[in-house]
Amino acid sequence: MFPGIGKTGLFWPIEGIMKSNSSINFRKPVLDFFHRHSSAKVFGILSPCIFWIGIFFLLPLVLMAAYSFLERGLYGGVQWIFTWQNYTRLMDPLYLKILLRSLRISFLTTTILLAIGYPLAYRIATAQKRWRNILLFLVIVPFWTSDLIRTYAWMLILRDTGLINNVLMYLHIIESPVTLLYTEGAILMGLSYVYLPFMVLPLYASIEKLDHSLLEAAEDLGAGPIRRFFKVTIPLTQSGILAGMLLVFIPSMGAFVIPDLLGGAKVMMVGNLIQLQFGASRNWPLGSAASFILMAVVLAAVLSYLKFSGGRKALEEAL
Amino acid sequence: MDITVELKGVIKAFGDVNAVDRVSLQVRRGEFFSLLGPSGCGKTTTLRLIAGFEAPTGGQILINDEDVADKRPYERNVNTVFQSYALFPHLTVTGNIAFGLERKKIPRSHITRQINEALDLVHLEGMGPRYPRQLSGGEQQRVALARALVLRPDVLLLDEPLGALDLKLRKEMQIELKRLQEKVGITFIYVTHDQEEALTMSDRIAVMEKGRLAQVGTPEDIYNMPRTRFVAEFIGVSNFFSGKIAESGQEQLVVETNSGLTVSLPGSENRQKGQPLQFSVRPEKISVISGEEDTEGENRFHGRILNRIFLGGSVTYVISLADDQQVKVDVKNDRRSRQPFPFSSGDHVVVSWHREDGVILAD
Numbered sequence: 001m002f003p004g005i006g007k008t009g010l011f012w013p014i015e016g017i018m019k020s021n022s023s024i025n026f027r028k029p030v031l032d033f034f035h036r037h038s039s040a041k042v043f044g045i046l047s048p049c050i051f052w053i054g055i056f057f058l059l060p061l062v063l064m065a066a067y068s069f070l071e072r073g074l075y076g077g078v079q080w081i082f083t084w085q086n087y088t089r090l091m092d093p094l095y096l097k098i099l100l101r102s103l104r105i106s107f108l109t110t111t112i113l114l115a116i117g118y119p120l121a122y123r124i125a126t127a128q129k130r131w132r133n134i135l136l137f138l139v140i141v142p143f144w145t146s147d148l149i150r151t152y153a154w155m156l157i158l159r160d161t162g163l164i165n166n167v168l169m170y171l172h173i174i175e176s177p178v179t180l181l182y183t184e185g186a187i188l189m190g191l192s193y194v195y196l197p198f199m200v201l202p203l204y205a206s207i208e209k210l211d212h213s214l215l216e217a218a219e220d221l222g223a224g225p226i227r228r229f230f231k232v233t234i235p236l237t238q239s240g241i242l243a244g245m246l247l248v249f250i251p252s253m254g255a256f257v258i259p260d261l262l263g264g265a266k267v268m269m270v271g272n273l274i275q276l277q278f279g280a281s282r283n284w285p286l287g288s289a290a291s292f293i294l295m296a297v298v299l300a301a302v303l304s305y306l307k308f309s310g311g312r313k314a315l316e317e318a319l
Numbered sequence: 320m321d322i323t324v325e326l327k328g329v330i331k332a333f334g335d336v337n338a339v340d341r342v343s344l345q346v347r348r349g350e351f352f353s354l355l356g357p358s359g360c361g362k363t364t365t366l367r368l369i370a371g372f373e374a375p376t377g378g379q380i381l382i383n384d385e386d387v388a389d390k391r392p393y394e395r396n397v398n399t400v401f402q403s404y405a406l407f408p409h410l411t412v413t414g415n416i417a418f419g420l421e422r423k424k425i426p427r428s429h430i431t432r433q434i435n436e437a438l439d440l441v442h443l444e445g446m447g448p449r450y451p452r453q454l455s456g457g458e459q460q461r462v463a464l465a466r467a468l469v470l471r472p473d474v475l476l477l478d479e480p481l482g483a484l485d486l487k488l489r490k491e492m493q494i495e496l497k498r499l500q501e502k503v504g505i506t507f508i509y510v511t512h513d514q515e516e517a518l519t520m521s522d523r524i525a526v527m528e529k530g531r532l533a534q535v536g537t538p539e540d541i542y543n544m545p546r547t548r549f550v551a552e553f554i555g556v557s558n559f560f561s562g563k564i565a566e567s568g569q570e571q572l573v574v575e576t577n578s579g580l581t582v583s584l585p586g587s588e589n590r591q592k593g594q595p596l597q598f599s600v601r602p603e604k605i606s607v608i609s610g611e612e613d614t615e616g617e618n619r620f621h622g623r624i625l626n627r628i629f630l631g632g633s634v635t636y637v638i639s640l641a642d643d644q645q646v647k648v649d650v651k652n653d654r655r656s657r658q659p660f661p662f663s664s665g666d667h668v669v670v671s672w673h674r675e676d677g678v679i680l681a682d
Binding site for chain 1: 370371392393405406408422423466
């Protein structure tokens, strides 16, 4: 059957994806909906979403894809001449190093935040009810200030004449300032600080709805606190762990404000590279190509992680 | 006598309220022991105290003569079947049953054998690879049972395990549970608010009221000789009378009820003439005959039928004996009473019961 013909023909790809997995329960009503109504009607109902995604997501993506195969214009913009050059240039070890560094920093940020975020979320979720909202509020409250301003504040704390160095020198623990700013460590610090709520909130949601009687059952069946944690608590909060890790990893890979301010020119991440190409370097095609490579790398990392951890089911539950 | 679980003056306070109030009881090895009472009577809290999920505010709990005060639930050889079953959703049936075994460092092949035996025991052969969400309520219940029994606990605690099942399945499971308990010989402590369930399955029953034990005994004891009005009311149906003692003796006690009836009761020590007294008579212990008969003799009274309720196996008559005294009478639907139930609403009848069937109640 040709797509677009027949009652549900237009939506056969959606149907195919949905059929591939049978454990989700919202799938059936959605499919029923497709079967009961004509394509035109379904299209009409979905048109706001299709319009929105088309204008603000697909169109820019197509534009960028096109740009990435064109030659740069002299003062920005593009010349409509086809070339592979942008991609071949990005295979240069210089750029690969930036990509690897981005991967390493994002991975470390995710790991650090999981290690900090899980105990924190657990503590909040198991706190007394009246404390829970207050504690959650405290986690979110830094969001009320722009992260640009918060990052500048970190610069003041970390720089050679900043708070930390001054205090350490005053106490005679060190004699000369230690370089804290413009290091990979500073970026890690900044990313971990800014993305903490992205880790804590999904974790909190999954821990909070954990059925307490399952923990009691584990204990009843002879599991001490450690075994109980790894055999019951972790698997049952896997959806939160996964969501938190993705919500931290993906924006970390694309971050540019924090690495720019805290890492400086010495420690560049992919985000900075892209920003540079669209800005000062005026090489839009190279920036577009870098964006696509970033997207491919993130997608590959996430998919392989999902496959490796068997987390696809958990992800579906999280969504 | 061989005692598995003993409670000595156990108290559990939540704020100002004693959910469990000075409860002392002994559960014998291999016994099916029920904690019966209305919701909020402290039966589940008592169970959680034995399991170790709650710590007593006062008193002592002994399991196999050992004080378990500082033992965590995972250190007690006691297992629980939870009301909600609490099956691990991320594990298969096999995984759930294996959960407790894996800790015990038993070789894999033994674990597999024990799991299969447990599945056979609860009639779930071949269900091992399924997940809990793929099972019916009754099947989940059996998995919960198998998961706990496979560990061979000293005591199995069951918290209203049949509460979520429909009536027919519940009746089947009652018999099934009792069979299982006799087969494995493990001590069961069973919490329920369903008096019929307790009567069907238990060797002994402890009736609880507001955190305290109202009465402990065999189902027969509890039904035939309830100690208090609460017990008589909670278990089965009873007719209640109150009055004053008119005559007190070794052989019999004569009571003048507030409604004006003179009733003989079995003799009782330490009762003085003039003392107020409450007693009860079970509906099936009372017989009804035609109103033409005379009322000479013990405990024979005129009455008028107010209501007749046909229940299949029996008929219940509601009979007025006096202005403010009604009794319920159950008449069995058997061969002797064929051409049966000659009475209908408004008929005059004579009711009677034996002196021994009157049960004197503590206040």
